[in-house]
Amino acid sequence: MRQNKDDDTRIGRRQFFRTLGGGTAAAAAAVAAVPLTPTEAKAYDPGTAETRSRYRETDHVKAFYRTNGYETLKK
Template sequence: MGEDRKATVGRRAFLRKLAIGTAGAGVTLATPLVESAQADSETNDEKRKARYKETDHVKAFYRVNRYPV
Protein backbone atom coordinates (compact mmCIF):
# COMPACT_ATOMS: atom_id res chain seq x y z
CA MET A 1 0.00 0.00 0.00
CA GLY A 2 3.02 2.24 0.05
CA GLU A 3 3.03 2.47 -3.74
CA ASP A 4 2.50 5.83 -5.34
CA ARG A 5 -0.28 5.50 -7.86
CA LYS A 6 -0.26 7.84 -10.81
CA ALA A 7 -3.61 9.11 -11.92
CA THR A 8 -4.07 7.75 -15.41
CA VAL A 9 -6.86 8.45 -17.79
CA GLY A 10 -7.94 5.75 -20.18
CA ARG A 11 -7.98 6.36 -23.90
CA ARG A 12 -11.77 6.26 -24.14
CA ALA A 13 -12.24 8.64 -21.22
CA PHE A 14 -9.69 11.01 -22.73
CA LEU A 15 -11.41 11.01 -26.12
CA ARG A 16 -14.81 11.48 -24.50
CA LYS A 17 -13.59 14.52 -22.56
CA LEU A 18 -11.91 15.88 -25.65
CA ALA A 19 -15.11 15.56 -27.71
CA ILE A 20 -17.23 17.22 -25.02
CA GLY A 21 -14.76 20.08 -24.70
CA THR A 22 -14.57 20.58 -28.46
CA ALA A 23 -18.35 20.61 -28.81
CA GLY A 24 -18.68 23.12 -26.00
CA ALA A 25 -16.03 25.37 -27.50
CA GLY A 26 -17.71 25.18 -30.90
CA VAL A 27 -21.02 26.34 -29.50
CA THR A 28 -19.51 29.29 -27.69
CA LEU A 29 -17.40 30.36 -30.66
CA ALA A 30 -20.14 30.02 -33.28
CA THR A 31 -22.66 32.22 -31.53
CA PRO A 32 -20.92 35.63 -31.92
CA LEU A 33 -20.13 34.97 -35.60
CA VAL A 34 -23.74 35.45 -36.64
CA GLU A 35 -24.40 38.94 -37.97
CA SER A 36 -27.52 40.62 -39.23
CA ALA A 37 -28.05 40.85 -42.98
CA GLN A 38 -27.43 44.16 -44.70
CA ALA A 39 -29.16 45.47 -47.82
CA ASP A 40 -27.24 46.34 -50.99
CA SER A 41 -25.98 49.87 -51.14
CA GLU A 42 -25.98 50.06 -54.96
CA THR A 43 -28.31 52.41 -56.73
CA ASN A 44 -30.39 51.30 -59.70
CA ASP A 45 -27.94 52.97 -62.11
CA GLU A 46 -25.01 51.11 -60.57
CA LYS A 47 -26.89 47.83 -60.81
CA ARG A 48 -27.50 48.32 -64.54
CA LYS A 49 -24.03 49.46 -65.56
CA ALA A 50 -21.95 47.29 -67.87
CA ARG A 51 -19.51 45.16 -65.91
CA TYR A 52 -18.24 42.76 -68.56
CA LYS A 53 -15.31 44.05 -70.59
CA GLU A 54 -13.84 42.08 -73.45
CA THR A 55 -10.16 42.77 -72.87
CA ASP A 56 -7.20 41.38 -74.81
CA HIS A 57 -6.72 38.37 -72.53
CA VAL A 58 -10.43 37.52 -72.79
CA LYS A 59 -10.21 37.71 -76.59
CA ALA A 60 -7.14 35.47 -76.52
CA PHE A 61 -9.03 32.95 -74.36
CA TYR A 62 -11.89 32.88 -76.85
CA ARG A 63 -9.47 32.51 -79.78
CA VAL A 64 -7.48 29.67 -78.17
CA ASN A 65 -10.61 27.76 -77.18
CA ARG A 66 -12.18 28.30 -80.62
CA TYR A 67 -15.29 30.12 -79.49
CA PRO A 68 -17.35 31.51 -82.40
CA VAL A 69 -16.90 35.21 -83.07
Protein backbone atom coordinates (compact mmCIF):
# COMPACT_ATOMS: atom_id res chain seq x y z
CA MET A 1 0.00 0.00 0.00
CA ARG A 2 1.37 3.34 -1.02
CA GLN A 3 0.76 6.40 1.09
CA ASN A 4 1.90 9.91 0.53
CA LYS A 5 2.65 12.12 3.47
CA ASP A 6 0.83 14.93 1.63
CA ASP A 7 -2.41 12.90 1.63
CA ASP A 8 -3.00 13.07 5.38
CA THR A 9 -6.28 14.89 4.77
CA ARG A 10 -7.73 12.08 2.69
CA ILE A 11 -10.00 9.60 4.42
CA GLY A 12 -9.05 5.94 4.18
CA ARG A 13 -11.34 3.20 2.94
CA ARG A 14 -11.75 1.64 6.37
CA GLN A 15 -12.40 4.97 8.02
CA PHE A 16 -14.99 5.73 5.33
CA PHE A 17 -16.91 2.54 6.08
CA ARG A 18 -16.69 3.13 9.83
CA THR A 19 -18.16 6.60 9.35
CA LEU A 20 -20.83 5.26 7.03
CA GLY A 21 -21.79 2.56 9.53
CA GLY A 22 -22.00 5.07 12.35
CA GLY A 23 -24.21 7.35 10.28
CA THR A 24 -26.52 4.47 9.44
CA ALA A 25 -26.88 3.53 13.09
CA ALA A 26 -27.65 7.13 14.01
CA ALA A 27 -30.27 7.39 11.25
CA ALA A 28 -31.90 4.15 12.37
CA ALA A 29 -32.04 5.39 15.95
CA ALA A 30 -33.64 8.65 14.82
CA VAL A 31 -36.30 6.79 12.85
CA ALA A 32 -36.99 4.47 15.79
CA ALA A 33 -37.49 7.47 18.07
CA VAL A 34 -40.42 8.77 16.00
CA PRO A 35 -43.66 7.46 17.51
CA LEU A 36 -45.83 5.54 15.07
CA THR A 37 -49.49 6.38 15.30
CA PRO A 38 -52.00 4.15 13.55
CA THR A 39 -54.26 5.78 11.01
CA GLU A 40 -57.76 4.69 10.19
CA ALA A 41 -58.08 2.82 6.90
CA LYS A 42 -60.72 3.98 4.48
CA ALA A 43 -62.44 1.62 2.07
CA TYR A 44 -62.58 2.37 -1.64
CA ASP A 45 -65.98 2.01 -3.34
CA PRO A 46 -65.41 1.28 -7.03
CA GLY A 47 -69.06 1.80 -7.98
CA THR A 48 -71.09 -0.08 -10.56
CA ALA A 49 -69.12 1.15 -13.58
CA GLU A 50 -65.90 -0.48 -12.42
CA THR A 51 -67.36 -3.75 -11.18
CA ARG A 52 -69.34 -4.70 -14.28
CA SER A 53 -68.13 -7.57 -16.41
CA ARG A 54 -66.01 -6.52 -19.39
CA TYR A 55 -65.21 -9.96 -20.75
CA ARG A 56 -66.73 -10.72 -24.13
CA GLU A 57 -66.11 -13.91 -26.07
CA THR A 58 -65.60 -12.35 -29.50
CA ASP A 59 -64.52 -14.12 -32.70
CA HIS A 60 -60.94 -13.12 -31.95
CA VAL A 61 -61.08 -14.71 -28.49
CA LYS A 62 -62.73 -17.86 -29.88
CA ALA A 63 -59.96 -18.16 -32.49
CA PHE A 64 -57.34 -17.85 -29.75
CA TYR A 65 -58.98 -20.61 -27.72
CA ARG A 66 -59.28 -22.82 -30.80
CA THR A 67 -55.63 -22.42 -31.91
CA ASN A 68 -54.25 -23.00 -28.42
CA GLY A 69 -56.25 -26.14 -27.74
CA TYR A 70 -58.54 -24.76 -25.04
CA GLU A 71 -61.62 -26.24 -26.74
CA THR A 72 -60.38 -29.74 -25.93
CA LEU A 73 -60.35 -28.88 -22.22
CA LYS A 74 -64.09 -28.22 -22.20
CA LYS A 75 -64.93 -31.87 -22.91
